[in-house]
Amino acid sequence: MRAVVQRVSRASVTVGGRVAGEIDGPGLLVLVGVTHDDTPEKAAKLAAKLWGLRILEDEKSCSDLGAPLLVVSQFTLYGDARKGRRPTWTAAAPGPMAEPLVEAVVTELRALGAKVETGVFGADMKVELVNDGPITVILEY
Numbered sequence: 783m784r785a786v787v788q789r790v791s792r793a794s795v796t797v798g799g800r801v802a803g804e805i806d807g808p809g810l811l812v813l814v815g816v817t818h819d820d821t822p823e824k825a826a827k828l829a830a831k832l833w834g835l836r837i838l839e840d841e842k843s844c845s846d847l848g849a850p851l852l853v854v855s856q857f858t859l860y861g862d863a864r865k866g867r868r869p870t871w872t873a874a875a876p877g878p879m880a881e882p883l884v885e886a887v888v889t890e891l892r893a894l895g896a897k898v899e900t901g902v903f904g905a906d907m908k909v910e911l912v913n914d915g916p917i918t919v920i921l922e923y
Contacts, residue, residue, distance in 0.1 A: 807849070
């Protein structure tokens with residue numbers, strides 16, 4: 783699993799002109815990509831890392847502050863553009879495999895006590911955010 787994590791002061795996801803998920807105040811926007819060998823165990827490890835990641839102000843984590851997370855699936859995190867001008871997506875897991883694993887990250891975060899908002903898997907989403915810092919971290923499991 784691969785995640786791009788951004789510290790935000792606010793973020794939202796819109797699908798078809800309607801807000802699907804949004805967070806306000808300090809928190810994290812998490813873009814999650816899934817590849818072929820990912821497992822529910824990797825999803826649980828990613829969730830635990832996200833909940834405890836100390837990148838909010840004063841080196842605090844979401845667990846320290848009760849800060850919200852907005853989790854958005856993004857298969858393009860596994861795009862490969864090393865050859866030619868058009869990326870390939872062969873490293874990205876197909877939707878039927880990826881969707882339950884993205885949902886597993888969300889479920890595990892909620893079980894840890896997190897307030898989690900989400901996008902809509904497979905939808906054409908418009909993501910807006912105010913990156914605070916800016917701070918962006920890439921996690922891989």
